[in-house]
Amino acid sequence: ERVKGLNGIDQIVLRNSQGALARVSLHGGQVISWQNDRGEELLFASSKANGKGPKAIRGGIPICFPQFGNCGSLEQHGFARNKIWTVDENPPSLPAKDSSGKSFIDLLLKPSEEDLKCWPHSFELRLRVCLGTDGNLTLISRVRNINAKPFSFSFAYHSYLSVSDISEVRVEGLETMDYLDNLCQKERFTEQGDAITFEAEFERVYISSPICVAVLDHERKRTYVLKKEGLPDVVVWNPWEKKSKSMADLGDDEYRQMVCVDGAVIEKPVTLKPGEEWMGRLEIIVVPSSFCSEN
Ligand code: BG6
Secondary structure, three states, X not given: OEEEOOOOOEEEEEEOOOXXXXXXXXXXXXXXXXXXXXXXEOEOEOOOOOOOOXXXXXXXXXXXXXXXXXXXXXXXXXXXXXXXXXXXXXXXXXXHHHOOOOEEEEEEEOOOHHHHHHOOOOEEEEEEEEEOOOOOEEEEEEEEEOOOOOEEEEEEEOOEEEOOOHHHEEEEOOOOOEEEOOOOOOOEEEOOOOOEOOOOOEEEEEOOOOOEEEEEEOOOOEEEEEEEEOOOEEEEEEOHHHHHHOOOOOOOOHHHXXXXXXXXXXXXXXXXXXXXXXXXXXXXXXXXXXXXXOO
């Protein structure tokens, strides 16, 4: 189903037979809503993000490409999230697990003249968003180099998960991992504690993490399990009180209802030779309790 967003840009609504729903905007190829079969929203979206503006809304799952953060020469998190994507009518095929029996949409981003001025590499960025019969959300991105020379990029699914209260949240699966504590800093630290909990601003890139990371919300008795392929790193971010106040599109207390846990490739950027393709797949499953630790 194709509908108009408040900013005048089309959105695609995916539904499964159980009543779960995902809404994807052609603005940025961003998943802006994901609801389970009880109509509960699973992704955070700021109340200050009215969806009318030209900017990516603060919430959902913005795509960061071809740069993560602001350590490179491009705008923060790259330009892909601020561009208008098209529906890819004729996408190259994907394995059955990401097609048969699922509700999905394929989107495509190609660089404009303006993009090529700041990042002179011809590429095709494809995104398939799938809503499974079980309500799972899967995002599959493919980047193809259609340039005559190699290029490198970083990438992240900047996933804003909706939580009851940040003090109730634990992230499991990143124990003993190395991380970068400031995005542009090269110094590494090693995680010591059991699971990650939040008491202050938190902004880390965990390096070469396991394929499965769990975000447990004790109060809601809900666990998000993130399973990733082609995405070795995990970003964990919460702006906390002070930074939230400086962000115009985030309510002062809204940091409590969100945590970003991103499947990403940052520390060692991907390099593609002409004609090569990279794929990054993120599946988010919602279960009543911890999944990674029990399986
Ligand atoms: C996080 C970064 O991933 O994204 C933060 O670690 C940044 O530094 C945040 O503030 C949000 O970025 P933006 O550009 O959407 O405000």
